[in-house]
Amino acid sequence: MKTKQDAVPVKADPRLGGGYAVAKKILGTFFLLLLSGNVHAALNVFACEPEWAALTQQLAGDKASIYTATGPLQDPHQVQARPSLIAKARSAQLLVCTGAELEIGWMPVVVRESTNNNIQPGSIGYFEAAKYITMLEVPSRLDRADGDVHAAGNPHIQTDARNYLPIAAALSKRLIQLDPANTAYYQQRYGAFDQQWRAAIVKWEKQAAPLRGIPIVVHHKGFPYLNDWLGLVEVAELEPKPGMEPSASYLEKVLNELQQHPARMVLRAAYQSERPSEWIADRAHIPAVMLPFTVGGTPQATDLFSLFDDTIQRLLAGLKQGTP
């Protein structure tokens, strides 16, 4: 629309000469830009992980300008509080993260160092997705010796599609609180997302029916929510403790355990090394299945919908491949 306006030729006023007309055109364009800048003053969002950037995008459309702090091939537990992240947090009006201590090693530092009052814990601009769902694997006791165990429970909440329903409801309310002028827009987008997502869950559950009761091994304890949703049964983990890479002797031990409790496939997230799961897969004669884990983890997982389409397709392909 704007480019069309700009393209309208400005007729030279014969009394004033061409210079005036050009100046008028430039000024006009300038004011048009200024105006459109005001109309589209987007909400600056700092998302910790790609799935929350994608959800914010679904709910806020063009009313938000979203920065994603971590990539899909990055280990979300191991992120540095780099100055570039602090700089981005400084201009954010809303921070959307998993919470539940997933980002404990970097996000609190980034938020504090940003000295941005909009996104300090407890403010409207501070949003932790994990607050809105039922957490799994909440430890009854906390011991550093148990490895990367989180007091709030397992933080990998994004692998159960059902979790997005309450999180989207809460996040949409937050967008409205921060930008009440666009309430109707946010309500419309939330309504559309909620409806489409519920329909997609029905579809995914139908597709994933053959996965129910299937025993699996996982590299890291990254999938308890996926298992809870689709009925996969975790019989072993490759990591001796969460966050600790397995040694060769530990993998031997897991391999022996698998003879007692056979599994049909070994799962890992896209960001993890394929070596431990390939090692087990070769020796236990089961397929190693890599899952996107978040948006962008595989070329197919381009948004939240295709994230779950691809996850389920990969699990079904693994099941087929490993059929005895």
Ligand SMILES: [Zn+2]
């Ligand atoms: Zn973890």
